[in-house]
Amino acid sequence: MSRMKTFALYLLIVVVYLSIRSSLLGALPAPNLSLIIVFYIAAQRGSYEGAVFSFILGYIEDVFSGGLIGMTSLSLVVVFMAAHHLSKRVDLDTATAKMLGVGLISLIQGILICLVLYFLFHTLPPVTPLLLTLIMTGVLAPPLLTMIARIDLFVIMRQKEGRVL
Numbered sequence: 001m002s003r004m005k006t007f008a009l010y011l012l013i014v015v016v017y018l019s020i021r022s023s024l025l026g027a028l029p030a031p032n033l034s035l036i037i038v039f040y041i042a043a044q045r046g047s048y049e050g051a052v053f054s055f056i057l058g059y060i061e062d063v064f065s066g067g068l069i070g071m072t073s074l075s076l077v078v079v080f081m082a083a084h085h086l087s088k089r090v091d092l093d094t095a096t097a098k099m100l101g102v103g104l105i106s107l108i109q110g111i112l113i114c115l116v117l118y119f120l121f122h123t124l125p126p127v128t129p130l131l132l133t134l135i136m137t138g139v140l141a142p143p144l145l146t147m148i149a150r151i152d153l154f155v156i157m158r159q160k161e162g163r164v165l
Contacts, residue, residue, distance in 0.1 A: 003045075006155045007053050010037050010148075014057055018064040029132035031140045034061050035109060038076050039102050039141070040148045042083035043092050054080040071116055075109045082108050095142040102145075103138030110134060 017033045034057045041050040058073030065072070083105050086092075092101050110130045118124055 003049060005159070006152055007049075009151060009155060010053075011056070011060070013037075013151075014060060018061060022064050027129070029129065029136050031137040031144065032106060032109075032133055033144065034058065034072075034076060035079060035106055035137060036102060036141055036144045037148060038080050039083045039105055040145055040152075042080045043087035043101075044152070046084040046087070050084075051077055051080050068116075068120070071113060074116070075112045078112055079105045079109050098142045098145050099138050102141035103134060106134045106137045 014034055014037065021030050038050075038054045038057060041053060054076040055073045058071075058076035059069070061072045061076075062069045083101070086101055086104070090097060090101065092098055110133075114124055114130075
């Protein structure tokens with residue numbers, strides 16, 4: 001049950017973040033929080049629930065971005081699988097490993113989105129915003145992953161105490 005509570009809390013955080021990002025931040029480069037949460041879940045759990053949650057996060061991000069529905073969903077599920085396989089082969093405990101791991105899967109997501117857009121519309125998105133988002137996501141990954149781990153621990157501790165979230 002704590003997984004469901006944790007996923008619900010992550011959904012709430014992502015919805016609030018996407019609301020702020022789409023309305024206040026506009027075109028400014030911002031980290032991809034959905035991708036960082038997917039990376040955390042893939043590295044910690046790697047279950048089918050994580051893949052479904054990745055799809056749901058991607059769908060919510062598609063709704064907020066106003067883009068092609070399903071594109072981010074597809075890319076986050078692929079990213080989930082890549083991050084899960086990466087976490088089995090590489091120790092992701094250091095800040096540098098987290099930064100490089102999130103940067104790598106952010107690059108995979110960017111390439112996948114570019115390929116989908118190219119094959120569907122024969123056009124590529126501007127590369128500069130993608131690179132800036134990749135850099136912001138990679139640089140801010142260690143503190144954001146620490147925050148996500150603390151949220152996870154908070155939910156687990158509250159459940160052990162018998163309290164509702």
